[in-house]
Amino acid sequence: MVKIFVITYSTYNHINQVAESIVEGLQKADVEVGRYQVAETLSEEILTKMHAAPKPDLPIIKAQDLVEADGFLFGFPTRYGTTPAQVKAFFDSTGQLWQKQALAGKPVGFFFSTASQHGGQEVTVFTTLPILAHHGMIYVPFGYANAHLFDNSEVIGGSPWGAGTIAGGDGSRQPSEKELAIARDQGENFAKVAIKLAAN
C-alpha cells in the first residue's frame, strides 16, 4: 500500500489541528498514513518565554525514515515568510539521502499557518521549494480544488499552494471549518496523486 507521511512542526498547535484534517483526507483514499513531528531546536527556556504549547505525542522524524514513504505532506507555520529553522534543520540532516538522490521522484505537498491574513502563506511554500528541487522531489500544489478558496465572505487561510490557517497575532484564532475542509480535500487529492505516481 502507498505510504504517506504527514510531518509537522508547530509552536502553538494550529498546524497540528490542520494536520488532523489532512490525515482524514488521506484516509479517504487507500493509503497508509504515518504521522511525525520535526525535532524542536529551541531551548525549553525560550519556548516557555514564547508561551509555546506542549508538543504532541508523535515520533520525531529522522532523515532515514523518509526512505520508507512514497510521499510527504509537510505542515509548518511561517517564520518571516519562509521555512521555520526547525524544518530547515531537519532537511539539513538529509544530505546523505540527497547524495544518493534517495528521495527523487517522491511527491511533496505543504500546508501552513500565519498570524495574519497577508503574513506570507504562499511565499512560505515558495521559499521552501529549492529543497525539493535539489532532492529531485515533486511539488504537488493543491490548485483550486475546494470552492472555499473562491470565498471572500470571511477570512480563509489556504491557497492553491496548500491548506492554511490564520492564527491571529495572539494565536487565539483557531482553524475554521472551511480551512479544515480545504485540508481534508488536500489530503485526499494528494493521496490520489501519490497512488498514481507509485503505480509507475
Ligand SMILES: Cc1cc2nc3c(=O)[nH]c(=O)nc-3n(C[C@H](O)[C@H](O)[C@H](O)COP(=O)(O)O)c2cc1C
Ligand atoms: C519568529 C517568528 C516569526 C514569525 N513570522 C511571521 C510572519 O512573517 N508572518 C505571519 O503572519 N506570522 C508570523 N509568525 C507567526 C506564526 O506564523 C504563528 O504563530 C503560527 O502560524 C501559528 O501556528 P502554530 O500554532 O502551528 O505554531 C511568526 C512567529 C514567530 C515566532
